Amino acid sequence: MRVSDGSLLEAEVAKLIVQVLNLKIEPTQIDPDQPLFKAGLGLDSIDALELSLAIPKRYGYQLRADDPEIGEIFASLRSLCRSIEKNRTK
Amino acid sequence: MSLGWLRQRERSNRLALRVISWIALHLGRSIARTFLYPICAYYLAFSREARQAIQAYLPRVLDRRARWPEVFGQYHCFASVLLDRVFLAAGQYHRFTIDLQGHELITERVARNQGCLLLGAHLGSFEIVRALGLTLQGTKIKTLMYEENAAKTRDLMWTLNPALGEITIAAGLPNTMLRVKECVDSGGVVGILGDRRLGQGPATECVFLGKPALFPGNTMWLASLLEAPVILFFGLYRGGNRYDIHFELFAERIIIDREDRSRQVQLWTQRYVERLEHYCRLAPDNWFNFYDFWGELQ
Numbered sequence A: 001m002r003v004s005d006g007s008l009l010e011a012e013v014a015k016l017i018v019q020v021l022n023l024k025i026e027p028t029q030i031d032p033d034q035p036l037f038k039a040g041l042g043l044d045s046i047d048a049l050e051l052s053l054a055i056p057k058r059y060g061y062q063l064r065a066d067d068p069e070i071g072e073i074f075a076s077l078r079s080l081c082r083s084i085e086k087n088r089t090k
Numbered sequence B: 001m002s003l004g005w006l007r008q009r010e011r012s013n014r015l016a017l018r019v020i021s022w023i024a025l026h027l028g029r030s031i032a033r034t035f036l037y038p039i040c041a042y043y044l045a046f047s048r049e050a051r052q053a054i055q056a057y058l059p060r061v062l063d064r065r066a067r068w069p070e071v072f073g074q075y076h077c078f079a080s081v082l083l084d085r086v087f088l089a090a091g092q093y094h095r096f097t098i099d100l101q102g103h104e105l106i107t108e109r110v111a112r113n114q115g116c117l118l119l120g121a122h123l124g125s126f127e128i129v130r131a132l133g134l135t136l137q138g139t140k141i142k143t144l145m146y147e148e149n150a151a152k153t154r155d156l157m158w159t160l161n162p163a164l165g166e167i168t169i170a171a172g173l174p175n176t177m178l179r180v181k182e183c184v185d186s187g188g189v190v191g192i193l194g195d196r197r198l199g200q201g202p203a204t205e206c207v208f209l210g211k212p213a214l215f216p217g218n219t220m221w222l223a224s225l226l227e228a229p230v231i232l233f234f235g236l237y238r239g240g241n242r243y244d245i246h247f248e249l250f251a252e253r254i255i256i257d258r259e260d261r262s263r264q265v266q267l268w269t270q271r272y273v274e275r276l277e278h279y280c281r282l283a284p285d286n287w288f289n290f291y292d293f294w295g296e297l298q
Helices: A002-020 A045-059 A076-089 B005-025 B029-047 B048-062 B067-090 B104-113 B127-133 B148-160 B162-167 B176-185 B219-226 B258-282
Strands: B098-101 B114-120 B139-144 B169-171 B189-193 B201-207 B212-217 B230-235 B242-251
Touching: A002 A045, A002 A076, A002 B230, A045 A076, A045 B169, A045 B176, A045 B219, B005 B029, B005 B067, B029 B048, B029 B067, B048 B067, B067 B127, B067 B230, B098 B127, B104 B114, B104 B189, B114 B127, B114 B219, B127 B139, B127 B169, B127 B189, B127 B230, B127 B242, B139 B176, B169 B176, B176 B189, B176 B219, B201 B258, B219 B258, B230 B258, B242 B258
Parallel strands: B098 B242, B114 B189, B114 B230, B139 B169, B139 B189
Antiparallel strands: B201 B212, B230 B242
16 A cells, blocks of 8 residues: 555656646656756756645645755655655645 | 856866965955955966956946956956855855945844745845844855755855855755745745756856857746745945845745746746846856856857
């Protein structure tokens, strides 16, 4: 059940990323283990800021720049979803 | 424009900075300044790319052909500002005569605990503005800095003034802009430079001094995400020990529709470029983008 929950959330967050950042790809094209930044999906720090503004609106989870795990959280779609799952309030 | 250029410039800046800072701290400012002439002559003779860039820039800003002393003056102004960074980092503000215009734009906001974005350019001295921030009601102007490229410059400056470490935001990390937003939201002041595009980042084309050039395509978008006032700043070096610092309100809010983003970013950036032109004409020798800015040189 956890597994299906996880992939459901991944699909939802992938959609959010594509929507918020106006990416010219389908949400399903985002590999959950691919790096979100630089070499992977190619997002930059301003994209990260936009996601950080969108995520609390949807999930009630405010990302913090000085969270010691911030690098890990932004590493991939999967790790981002793990963090949302753990901290979401809605 | 390319990262290769950035590395090359950083290398040469680092060498020049190390040499003149040693002289400055051991022999004083006026003696150090006499060393700027041979240093500048060396760069004028051997840095072809920089010389060509200056020769492309000057006729545009002056509306006439540039004379050799003016080309040399460009290096000399750059070297002077670089040298003064050493004194500013060491907290020796008393050495300078600073004329301030519009600084209440910052202090009033800081007093109300309202954060803002300071937007400048590689025109004149960023450090003089930051130094001013440290003296003005303890306003901390945080600045973005690329860790890997500025490492040596940073080490030197931080040795001179450890407080500088606290007012730097590491650039190029996923959380960089989130940190900027948090800082501004909590009443802080963040300074960035909007004229130089790094690597393959997004760009927007604006007419600068009569010819289209590429400017960063995400600065204005960032400003709109910050939902904070944007204040322009230029710390112009006017020779001797004089600096003129100009602050100017650019926008209380930059609002950009996501659907129309690229067009509106271009319009806002063009507005910024027009103010940049104004200050370039005020102090032509303060322009420190010594590379092929218009993408026209071989």
